[in-house]
Amino acid sequence: xxxxxxLGGAGSVTGSCYLVESVQGKRALVDCGLFQGGKQMDERNRxxxxxxxxxxxxxxxxxxHIDHSGRIPKLVKDGFKGQIITSPPTAELCSIMLLDAxxxxxxxxxxxxxxxxxxxxxxxxxxxxxxxxEAAIQCLRPVERDQVIEPEPGIRARLRNAGHILGSSILELxxxxxxxxxxxxxxxxxxxxxxxxxxDPHEVFDADYLFLESTYGNRLHRSxxxxxxxxxxxxxxxxxxxxxxxxxxxxxxxxxxxxYVLGEFHRKGRLPxxxxxxxxxxxxxxxxxxxxxxxxxxxxAMAIVDQGxxxxxxxxxxxxxxxxxxxxxxxAPGPAIVxxxxxxxxxxxxxxxxxxxxxxEGSSLVIVGFQAQGTTGRRIVDGAKHVKIxxxxxxxxAKVFTIGGFSAHADQGDLLEWVGHFESNxxxxxxxxxxxxxxxxxxxxEATHGMKTHIPRWKERLILKPKExxxxxPAEAEAPLxxxxxxxNAMVDLESEIKTLRKQIKARPIVSEEDVERLEYLKEEMxxxxxxxxxxQ
Ligand SMILES: [Zn+2]
Ligand SMILES: [Zn+2]
Numbered sequence: 076x077x078x079x080x081x082l083g084g085a086g087s088v089t090g091s092c093y094l095v096e097s098v099q100g101k102r103a104l105v106d107c108g109l110f111q112g113g114k115q116m117d118e119r120n121r122x123x124x125x126x127x128x129x130x131x132x133x134x135x136x137x138x139x140h141i142d143h144s145g146r147i148p149k150l151v152k153d154g155f156k157g158q159i160i161t162s163p164p165t166a167e168l169c170s171i172m173l174l175d176a177x178x179x180x181x182x183x184x185x186x187x188x189x190x191x192x193x194x195x196x197x198x199x200x201x202x203x204x205x206x207x208x209e210a211a212i213q214c215l216r217p218v219e220r221d222q223v224i225e226p227e228p229g230i231r232a233r234l235r236n237a238g239h240i241l242g243s244s245i246l247e248l249x250x251x252x253x254x255x256x257x258x259x260x261x262x263x264x265x266x267x268x269x270x271x272x273x274x275d276p277h278e279v280f281d282a283d284y285l286f287l288e289s290t291y292g293n294r295l296h297r298s299x300x301x302x303x304x305x306x307x308x309x310x311x312x313x314x315x316x317x318x319x320x321x322x323x324x325x326x327x328x329x330x331x332x333x334x335y336v337l338g339e340f341h342r343k344g345r346l347p348x349x350x351x352x353x354x355x356x357x358x359x360x361x362x363x364x365x366x367x368x369x370x371x372x373x374x375x376a377m378a379i380v381d382q383g384x385x386x387x388x389x390x391x392x393x394x395x396x397x398x399x400x401x402x403x404x405x406x407a408p409g410p411a412i413v414x415x416x417x418x419x420x421x422x423x424x425x426x427x428x429x430x431x432x433x434x435x436e437g438s439s440l441v442i443v444g445f446q447a448q449g450t451t452g453r454r455i456v457d458g459a460k461h462v463k464i465x466x467x468x469x470x471x472x473a474k475v476f477t478i479g480g481f482s483a484h485a486d487q488g489d490l491l492e493w494v495g496h497f498e499s500n501x502x503x504x505x506x507x508x509x510x511x512x513x514x515x516x517x518x519x520x521e522a523t524h525g526m527k528t529h530i531p532r533w534k535e536r537l538i539l540k541p542k543e544x545x546x547x548x549p550a551e552a553e554a555p556l557x558x559x560x561x562x563x564n565a566m567v568d569l570e571s572e573i574k575t576l577r578k579q580i581k582a583r584p585i586v587s588e589e590d591v592e593r594l595e596y597l598k599e600e601m602x603x604x605x606x607x608x609x610x611x612q
Contacts, residue, residue, distance in 0.1 A: 181204060
């Protein structure tokens with residue numbers, strides 16, 4: 076018997092975390108990700124773990140994305156002293172990403188504390204600090220994929236390529252029973268077929284139980300060739316008008332995919348001779364890690380290396396690490412391609428580029444990633460004529476290209492095909508998906524492959540036996556969220572902020588950027604409350 080408790084990444088795409096317990100009392104964690112998406116998800120990050128972090132000796136980490144790794148520093152802060160088994164590139168990427176995440180936590184807490192002070196409220200502690208992240212990095216134990224290891228007696232494991240981002244892995248786990256063992260497979264996030272840079276997901280043939288991601292369980296991606304053509308069109312458009320091409324992109328994988336495609340355009344002589352700026356310190360560090368890990372490339376990327384090229388380089392590419400270099404980009408007139416974070420235009424250097432260029436007719440904005448509701452990126456994609464950036468109303472005159480083919484996730488077709496490799500008819504648990512996506516995929520898997528499926532809820536405990544499963548409801552029922560109280564609290568906040576702001580505007584003629592941003596933030600919170608109400612009714 077093996078018990079698996081779904082502590083995150085169940086019924087949602089963030090917070091991935093699964094506690095695995097054996098009959099012999101062994102415990103291991105699979106992933107330890109951050110919950111993301113508004114205040115209510117955020118609150119889950121601060122909750123009690125539901126287990127003692129000191130009692131865990133092994134944490135398996137499938138990949139570096141924050142929704143899988145972002146709570147590790149908190150786990151360490153709360154007493155975890157074990158080892159984090161992961162692939163070598165994941166360990167490297169995690170080292171830069173956890174420090175970045177700690178920095179974000181620290182500055183958010185500082186900002187909240189300042190805000191609270193004005194209302195005579197207390198200090199806000201960050202979820203974790205840079206020190207905690209550094210301690211977490213010390214626990215990383217890189218292990219090459221494709222070899223069976225036994226991190227502790229009774230638990231054997233093997234990492235397999237998941238083809239999602241550099242270093243991403245599927246986890247095969249064998250948990251010892253009295254005389255036999257049960258095999259549980261965690262897919263991690265799976266990449267799509269023929270994705271750039273990384274190899275296709277490893278085909279797994281047997282498992283007793285499979286935990287399968289379902290992010291795009293109800294969707295099919297657009298063709299990648301068409302996406303590349305659109306990217307080139309966006310570049311040619313702005314170049315002809317003498318304006319800039321803005322590409323908001325996530326630092327890991329998406330940025331390198333864009334560089335890879337630009338490199339390909341260059342080698343084929345199709346890229347206009349204009350400067351290209353990688354304007355994100357985190358993406359620059361990540362790109363260096365990609366360059367140093369050639370042995371994990373797929374054969375197309377290796378072929379480029381064998382011809383003597385760096386797949387992420389071209390003559391006009393500049394890394395702009397310092398703030399001064401970043402500012403200089405917009406001081407120079409004329410066309411250029413600017414890749415900057417963050418991917419949803421809500422923070423980071425991309426906001427400066429939008430402020431300088433979004434209102435300029437002839438510039439282009441290329442959206443290559445998912446834009447969550449409530450983000451600036453989403454508003455632009457939805458056709459807003461104006462957006463607020465640093466408190467200013469900026470007109471959207473740039474031509475917006477929304478390119479859908481750059482996903483790093485398997486779509487419904489890829490997922491069905493991958494599941495089809497299993498010959499052992501495993502019971503499938505659909506995780507890491509919004510409920511509509513998981514449900515659709517579950518139906519498809521049952522119809523196509525005849526496998527039994529189940530969609531676990533958050534905190535649900537599954538008792539896996541060789542031939543049957545038992546499902547334990549969460550120990551204490553999750554109290555329904557009190558939307559009325561949340562709404563009233565948000566309104567109290569808004570009232571007091573408006574009062575302060577009114578005073579300030581009366582006192583001096585110019586409204587400061589920070590004040591307007593504060594008001595914007597509160598409006599976002601109101602919106603998040605409203606969205607939770609409507610999605611739960
Ligand atoms: Zn991922
Ligand atoms: Zn994920």
